[in-house]
Amino acid sequence: MREVAIVAFGQSDHRRDTAEISEVEMLMPVLHQVLDAVGLRAGEIDFTCSGSCDYLAGRAFSFTMTLDGVGAWPPISESHVEMDGAWALYEAWTRLLTGEAETALVYSYGKSSPGDLREVLTRQLDPYYVAPLWPDSVSLAALQAQALLDAEDTGADERALAGVAARSRTAAEGNPHAQLTGSPPPEALLEDPYVVRPLRRHDCPPVGDGAAAVVLAAGDTARRLCRRPAWIRGIDHRTEAHSLGVRDLTRSPSTRLAAERAGAFEAPVDLAELHAPFTSQELILRRELRLGEGVRVNPSGGALAANPLMAAGLIRLGEAAAAIHRGAADRALAHATSGPCLQQNLVAVLEGDDT
């Protein structure tokens, strides 16, 4: 099979509100950052794929506007998914595997600030039985967290959730793009009131705006563009049944299956970037991915430090790749999620060549 690698990664600073700039104005500097890193112009990229969601900012066909930032005229070979950019990367990866393209630009962005995100996300739910009740995203995550706390085989308690929050946001102090950095110790966090019991503020991701982009390249092109390419050894995505009441919310069989298909269990990883917007979800993912104590998890701070919707999953792939680029990891796992309560999950395994 053709070798495909992530050869460049860039992201914006993630912020609560970016009312002063449009989506394309937010995205364009990130596109320039990754193209500059590989010394290519947009016209020299063989395939472009983006991920975004019109509901976030309430702008119909917003992705056609942001395409201006790529320089898409005369027409380029281009595609778009109404999903997190991690799935746009998946599409680009398959395009490179066909041999029709040597390079691909993948980007995604989300501006949640114009709307009420908790309300907006209710519109992705089952329109017959669930959406008419307007259950917001934090409440659904809280149902999952309570199920985890109730389960006897997990050992999870609120102190463990607070520990995830404190560790993530302390790690984010080293991430200049993070929206939320630093944390009181877990014991102090537990004194805060609940947002939706059993979730407190620290258990929830910040709501914010941001963008991310990566460049993919195949084989020798990747070696030419990047000193140490992050080779995609495997990538797969799976979904759960859409009805929450059918699922065991304490487990994520789709993550386990995607990881198996991506080859995650064939050798240990030294780094994992998990897209766990809520603290309880990291505990679920750790178990499904069989991550031991020796694995560094989310040194970027993860989605608890910055969770720009539609970009946060792609950022996990980008952060894992960047660690390989700079020699800080040799074999990394990246995970992206979409939908309520870890509805859909993507797992990729990235490796660097021996140095």
Next chain:
Amino acid sequence: MTPAPSPEALQAPLVVEFPFTRSLGPVQSAFLTGLRERTVLGVRTTDGRVLMPPVEYDPVTADELSDLVEVAPIGTVTTWAWNPSPRRGQPLPTPFAWVLVRLDGADTALLHALDAPGPDAVRTGMRVRIRWAGERVGAITDIACFEPYDGAGGGRAVPHTGEFTDPVDGIVAPARLDYTYAPGRAQSRYLKALAGRTTYGERCPSCRKVYVPPRGACPTCGVATDEQVEVGPRGTVTTFCIVNIKARNLDIEVPYVYAHIALDGADLALHARIGDIPYDEVRMGLRVEPVWSEDGRYPDHYRPTGEPDADYDTYKELL
């Protein structure tokens, strides 16, 4: 040449609101009609499990399902979350618990609200029953909510034909989302200048094209447009159409002409209505200028200037 200033970005409220009309399959129709009749239906899978709420296809095997059963309006909370500040559209106006409830006779759980005095009164495993809405129409909201219950159990699921008189075959789901729309730097600059009756395009630093209205990026070069250029006010009709359909909320007599207009100095045509001329006399090359209403923040329409028509060669690249 004026370097583009960075004024405070404009903002305005934006409401996106529409009723979704959705048709139902046979299983969903029976379930929602059943709720109207205070009857709770599930569907039995080929391996004997009872799915409630019922679906048309088995989420595990993908088998088409049609074996309807009636389950009890009584059940057990499988997980919960305390919602201290209910939001618009949610089932109860006062603090409540979101719950997943497995009704007696069912193997899966339904999401809904539980009316309870406080979080200390809620726990996983507690027994609850349906509180029906006073007016029922065949929708999930026919269940007003659940309430605590300490009576007898509901027993096993029993077969049901799913037949009711006057079954519902669709739902209308109203949806409203409120946004604060912000057009960004380039469009804020454009709109502010326009309110002062000046039209600014923005020039691409790479290919030198002037875009109006500017959107912040040159779609050919993929770079930010960074130099404001005053264009117009006059321009040339590059192409047009005759509109014969009256738009709702628009007080304009049909037929009228809508045109692409290349403002003098712009490399992209904008579009606007042409007035003050019979619709069948509008033509490509017609020279036009903006007409501002008394307190308008943008031109109401464009009208002929009386100049000779522009040569085709002067605007053929802008079609």
